[in-house]
Amino acid sequence: MKTLKISKEIEFLLGSFGAVQSAFLGIYLFLGKKHNTTNTLLSVFFFLITVRVVKSLLWAYLDMLPVWFINIGFIAHFATGPTLLLYFLYVFKPKKWHIQNYLHFVPSLLLLPFLFRINGGNFWHIGGYSFLLYHQLIYTTLTFGILLLFLIKTNKHTSTIEKEKKYWLFILFIGAASIQLAYFSNYVLGLSPYLLGPIIYAVFIYIIAFYAFLNQRIFEEKETSSKYQNINITTQEFEHYQNKIIQVIEVDKPYLNTDYTLDKLSKQISLPTYLTSHIINKGFNTNFSDFINLYRINKAASMLTSSSYNHIKISQIAYDCGFNTLSSFNSSFKKIKGTTPSQFKKIKLMDL
Missing domain, CATH: 1.10.10.60 (Homeodomain-like)
Incomplete structure (x- = not known):
């Protein structure tokens, strides 16, 4: 497994800072006054990424991790792509939550009953993890398509808040895509260190948080009038x-x-x-x-x-x-x- 050319302490510290900030954003959105579908999805996304990053950090630096904890990290990873895609869809076109949306989370739901039974030898290292990464790559590509539609839709006549959302979605996508592509590059292509994703995400999450707190109107969901x-x-x-x-x-x-x-x-x-x-x-x-x-x-x-x-x-x-x-x-x-x-x-x- 490739590692970054920095000390383990700094590597672990950077990743930990990113996980903490991601968790903080999730809590802020979940407990905030602006309760709506988009904020709930975004809160869940930050929590899922936090779980995945924590799993990666502990797996890289601890000799033994419970199998169930490793599986929780992978199951959370499975759900990140669908959650972000749904967030972008609901920002682009606000509407009521549909029960069909849960179909996006079928892989995660199917794995939950086997939380204590599957492991690297009988699932993840014989195709399970590769499927997860390709699954996320597909959702990342779909999310990029939604982002492009949003960017095309915004023009000189667009309101200020829509422009703020445009920049917000762009920054958020870059941060989210960086960790997905880094994991894919590490395991499938063998080109990058294992913890490159969490480290890059740690940098982007602070940029994301900074922009979010400067432009809190982006968390307001436009209501559709009957x-x-x-x-x-x-x-x-x-x-x-x-x-x-x-x-x-x-x-x-x-x-x-x-x-x-x-x-x-x-x-x-x-x-x-x-x-x-x-x-x-x-x-x-x-x-x-x-x-x-x-x-x-x-x-x-x-x-x-x-x-x-x-x-x-x-x-x-x-x-x-x-x-x-x-x-x-x-x-x-x-x-x-x-x-x-x-x-x-x-x-x-x-x-x-």
């Missing part, structure tokens, strides 16, 4: 009106009017209000108010950094961009740009 369930509109019609909304907003710039409403936009594109709302919610992953404010803030940001508007006060720019009050402008600006208008202007001018 009022949209009976809407019948073809994909072609949906895309047509979505493009029409963009054209009206970007060409006519009606968002500069303080009294611009969803009803007025609906009349401009000749659609009922509820359909316009549905297209904005589903097509741009945001509501009408945030959708309009995104354009207003982007316009304000360009004015703040333009020499043509140096003589104009920030409050006047706020009103010119469609805001009724300076306070609503400031809060919207900070929500979208992550800083205040005055700080934004100062930073951009320093960069020139």
Whole structure:
């Protein structure tokens, strides 16, 4: 078995730090106030990875480990891929939990009754572990496909929280895929040390945790509204009106009017209000108010950094961009740009 070219103490310490942080994230999500399907799946995923990493560390450095404990580690490993895939699916398209989802965990469930009976000689080293690793490789590939769909879906019209989720999913996938590929590379290909996966994961889990605590809105699950369930509109019609909304907003710039409403936009594109709302919610992953404010803030940001508007006060720019009050402008600006208008202007001018 290949080992990393660092001392055993450092190797064990790094892996242990990763396991502890992974367990902490699992506990945080499980006990947190934001209870929903995605957070539950993510919490379970972190717990499963923790069990797998702990098993690897103890197996590498202890002479004897109970067979049942080794099997627990492998069974947890079997469940990590399906859990992460389901998490990505539910982030991409929130919906109710279906009992069919448990089919993803059939390998783990089938092995549980044999917890004290199977071992390396009669199962894992005669194809069982190879099957586990190929099983995880398939789920990692499927999860990557979901990630690509999410990345393609996000664009310049996407809300800030959706962009935060995009970066979050990317970081999470890289961290999760690194440990899966490292185990595969070690056992199937014989190219990497056994504990490379836990060590790499230990690095990524702190990046994951840091990003998560800076952007806690990513743990909020978007609710699906029942009022949209009976809407019948073809994909072609949906895309047509979505493009029409963009054209009206970007060409006519009606968002500069303080009294611009969803009803007025609906009349401009000749659609009922509820359909316009549905297209904005589903097509741009945001509501009408945030959708309009995104354009207003982007316009304000360009004015703040333009020499043509140096003589104009920030409050006047706020009103010119469609805001009724300076306070609503400031809060919207900070929500979208992550800083205040005055700080934004100062930073951009320093960069020139």
